[in-house]
Amino acid sequence: MIGGDAAGMSAASQARRLRGPDELEIVAFERGHFTSFSACGIPYWVGGDVDERDQLIARTPEEHRARDIDLRMRTEVTEIDVAGGRVRARDVDSGDESWTSYDKLVIATGARPIRPDMPGVDAPGVHGVQTLDDGQALIDSLTRTRGRRAVVVGAGYIGVEMAEALIKRGYEVTVVNRGSEPMSTLDPDMGRLVHEAMEGMGITMVDDAEVTKVHTGEDGRVRAVATEDAEYPADVVILGIGVRPETALAKAAGLPLGAHAGLLTDLSMRVRGHENIWAGGDCVEVLDLVSGQERHIALGTHANKHGQVIGTNVGGGYATFPGVVGTAVSKVCDLEIARTGLREKDARRAGLQFETVTIESTSRAGYYPNASPMTVKMLAERRTGRLLGVQIVGREGAGKRVDIAAVALTAGMTVEQMTALDLGYAPPFSPVWDPVLVAARKASTAVRQGS
Amino acid sequence: MIGGDAAGMSAASQARRLRGPDELEIVAFERGHFTSFSACGIPYWVGGDVDERDQLIARTPEEHRARDIDLRMRTEVTEIDVAGGRVRARDVDSGDESWTSYDKLVIATGARPIRPDMPGVDAPGVHGVQTLDDGQALIDSLTRTRGRRAVVVGAGYIGVEMAEALIKRGYEVTVVNRGSEPMSTLDPDMGRLVHEAMEGMGITMVDDAEVTKVHTGEDGRVRAVATEDAEYPADVVILGIGVRPETALAKAAGLPLGAHAGLLTDLSMRVRGHENIWAGGDCVEVLDLVSGQERHIALGTHANKHGQVIGTNVGGGYATFPGVVGTAVSKVCDLEIARTGLREKDARRAGLQFETVTIESTSRAGYYPNASPMTVKMLAERRTGRLLGVQIVGREGAGKRVDIAAVALTAGMTVEQMTALDLGYAPPFSPVWDPVLVAARKASTAVRQGS
Structure with a gap:
């Protein structure tokens, strides 16, 4: 395993769950000081919502080692010899280098900030x-x-x-x-x-x-x-300008990179064309299930899923990661921001004809205390009515509503099908028409009138 | 329209949107004092979260009349003459009775408490x-x-x-x-x-x-x-023992009732076997899309959807209500309770073989303030892995997560497909594996091992 963060160590843990140390030796290289930490949590640590650094560490090197993972900290892999089935690693402190051979290789080198x-x-x-x-x-x-x-x-x-x-x-x-x-x-x-x-x-x-x-x-x-x-x-x-896949090592080894410089894998997270090399996390490109195009999305939740899938496959099972729909949620103070699927420019780039609607609604029944306003924008394909994307900006209760659309996108639902979705309703949780349904109704009407 | 609450008046409003008063005369009978009110809001009015009764009224009789709906308040329909295409109505105060003929009839008589x-x-x-x-x-x-x-x-x-x-x-x-x-x-x-x-x-x-x-x-x-x-x-x-469909009138008229005493309709909410009669809201049975059986569920959100569909059809358009998956959400103080799909006994009654898993997780990343515990129970069909139901009990942020499962149920997803769902993740909103995904992973493993 090259990289000891979310994707790499999830893969190591899952492989170990399936295969004991007698069956599978696991060596993991991490060039930094920490394993399995939540980079997404750093803003909340800086802001004081999280008291201590160690709260952001899901599993320490010692905990990984207790599970029979040969974890080599402060050790940077400097070369992958694909033909020879080995990696060269350098002790960051001493500078000593040595080769380690592998039967199976997992690349989880992450991304680096621009x-x-x-x-x-x-x-x-x-x-x-x-x-x-x-x-x-x-x-x-x-x-x-x-x-x-x-x-x-x-x-x-x-x-x-x-x-x-x-x-x-x-x-x-x-x-x-x-x-x-x-x-x-x-x-x-x-x-x-x-x-x-x-x-x-x-x-x-x-x-x-x-x-x-x-x-x-x-x-x-x-x-x-x-x-x-x-x-x-x-x-x-x-x-905070963004990140790029950390794939210099993979590139030097001749492994396939995509248009966004991320590693390209198949459905089981195997690097394309390489039977015994997997890659996951922030260093890979993922398939966008809505546009059918590859994207680079650095997000801990994807990295964990990749690791789980890779670990299952490395451990001799079979698992797949079909792709993403591009869901993301964030907040600034009490403002919640969420999106999934295609934006207008993505839809245009993909050559799609589409309708766009935007509605205003509230997080709870209008008469219930703290019902807060939210804006929902929805894109639907013109003739088919297929949902293409949703964006939400609102206050408490707005953000995670995007999950409704994320599942609907994954299922390939039309906005008309969405109007009948049986979503949870009670005054403290939603207006009688959930804001996502209000948007779906309006989008459905737009599709009918537009087609 | 018999009944001036959610289903009836939604139908009236939607039909009026599609057809002006020159094209369609709409008469609505309501035996009570109010129209279009939120019965679901009454507990919050009693508890003091809602200050005034009138906040629970979505639309007053005057507002309906301003839209050219001939709304007759305190007027109870006492007989439906299906063969003659007319209804007999009685003024509740004066006791005067008279017949009104119809081309199209909508029954939205609601439910009565046990x-x-x-x-x-x-x-x-x-x-x-x-x-x-x-x-x-x-x-x-x-x-x-x-x-x-x-x-x-x-x-x-x-x-x-x-x-x-x-x-x-x-x-x-x-x-x-x-x-x-x-x-x-x-x-x-x-x-x-x-x-x-x-x-x-x-x-x-x-x-x-x-x-x-x-x-x-x-x-x-x-x-x-x-x-x-x-x-x-x-x-x-x-x-607070529950309600039964208010269908004495429909029964006396010879209209088809189901096992739960609710009116039976087709996909477009037409009463079965009756070309020009529709029914919706708390007086009908709905198709459970998971079990394939008819159920009676009194819930404002369904009544509104029924009204929308009926109004579209009465107004000369075409709309359908495919059925429900049985989603419900509620709260007691800060406890949130949600469910969708089948319980164990429903699954057994439907003759299904299934796996059951229960997991504990939190509403936010564990290190984030106010991450509250939640329990998620998931049922999956044994050989196919198809999701059958989800139940959630937790605190703030737990209840509406049931929508993820509601959409997945509607789409007929397997629990394995659910493990790859691209749900919104950020520490203030979810652990890196959303609790619903944690349950799906465990259910998926159970299905693999069980089959």
Whole structure:
């Protein structure tokens, strides 16, 4: 196993469940200090919702070793010799290198954050938030710094979650974003709702702006970030621009990569064309079941599923990962943001004709306390009425409603079929027509009238 | 339209949307004082979560009339003359009767609460909670009464919701229940969790007990209820035993009723064998898509869907209501209770071989604040692995997760297919494996091992 995080160690654990140490020797290489940690939890640790780093560690190296996994920490695999069936690994501290042979190989090298190539990006006070070490460095930096101005570069999931974390720590937060609206995984009209809500929380939103330089003070620490047009004072800067698959090793070994630089696998997470090599987690591309195209989505829940599937197959069973529909949910303070399936531009790119509807509803019966507004946007294919995608922006109770659409997408339902879905109803949980059904009704009407 | 509540008036409104008054004359008869009200909201009005009765009225008689619906309030239909295409209606106040002819008839007569035939059941202080008048009478009674002891008869949805309402009003609440556990729509093992949680709220739970008598004081008002074995002092008694379809009128007219005394319809909600008569809401039986059998489920969300479908068909369009999977969600204080599909006894009755699994998980990532425990039970058909049912008992965030299973049931998914569902994940919303997926994984393993 190359990589000791979600995908790699899930695979190791599952394989071990199926095959004892007499039947299967498992060696896992991890170049960092931690195994099986929740990177998704870092914003909540920084924001103070989670007290201690160790709460984010699902399983420690010792726990893995207690299950007869030969886990080699701080050991980086530097070469895969596919023909020879072996990997070369280097002890990060000593620099010693050695070869280890394998019958079966699992690549779970994850992703690495995109770090813009600009002056000052390596200055103290500029932080990424991918690893627990990153998180600790940021928390230390925030504790040391007296200033209270933070700039978040990027307005995707990490960007908005870090904006919340910094708000909770009492910072004045500016989010600088290259796109026309935050959350480019939504259509711009839905991103606009996020923009407005974040401004309502006192966050300064700068759209259509690329950070080109980090200015440092006399002490060498960040003091501002600059775009082409403006300068934003900053005592701390968070980079949340996104990640790329960490596949240099796989590429050098001649393994197949896709258009997004992720490893390409088959249904059982086997690397294409390689009988005894599997790959999963943030380093692979996954099939989008709605568009039929490969995508790169770095998300812990997929990594865990991949690991489970790989471990079953490595352990001699059979399991598959059919693909994704692109579901994601996030929040900034009390704003919940969710999406699944195709955006308008994805649908256009896929050559689909479609109808788009947007509705306003509430999370509970209108008369019930704390019924909060939500906006649901739905895309349906024009002639067939097939559901293509859903986006939701609202408050408490809005986000996880996207699961209804995620299952419907997986099942290939039409929006008309969705109008009859038997969803849970009681006044504290939903209006008598669930907001997703209200959207489905409107989409169904649009499809009928449009066809 | 016979009946001016959810099904009837939804049908009237939808038909009017499709056909103007020049094309379609719509007459609606309602024997009560209100139209289109939320009976499901009454417990929250009694409990004080909803301030005023009128908040529960979605649309008043005046609003319906403004849409050119000839709504005749306090007018009870006493006979349907199917052969003659006419109904006889009586003015409840004056007693005057007259015939009205129809080209198309919609029966939406609802359900009536089961009122046990026992001494004292009509005494002051004994209340049903089906109509707004019932709710007002109860609130008046609670306001007048000095005593603080309440007995709720029945531990289904209405029973547990009324228990919450009375707790909120500061009553000592006893729930007397005929079944072995509360919530007989769950399997007893899951009902047990509800029992324990309700006891934890200070509610006295009396299972396996049938109320046989209401004792009254010298003032004629209720003072206690008696079972075979015991007596429970009561200053107020709520009857929440369930409802039966209100189909005496339909039966007298020779229309087809099912085993549960509900009207039988086809896919378009037409009464079977009658080209120009539709029926919907609490007075009909619906097809259970999982068992293939007819059931009677009184639920506002179904009634609204029926009305929508009927209105479309009456208005000259075409719409269908395929059936239900039996989804329901409820809460008692902070306990959320949800179910969909078949219970063990339903599956046995349907002659199915099945596996049952139960898992414990949490509503959010374990390290995230307010991650609350939940129990998920899942039934899967033995050889096919087809999902048969899900029951959930937990706290905030538990209940609406049942929608995932409701959609999967509708789509006929297997539990193995469910393990790959792309559900929304982020630490504030879910563990990395959503509890429903954890159950699906365990069920999938059980199916593999069992087959």
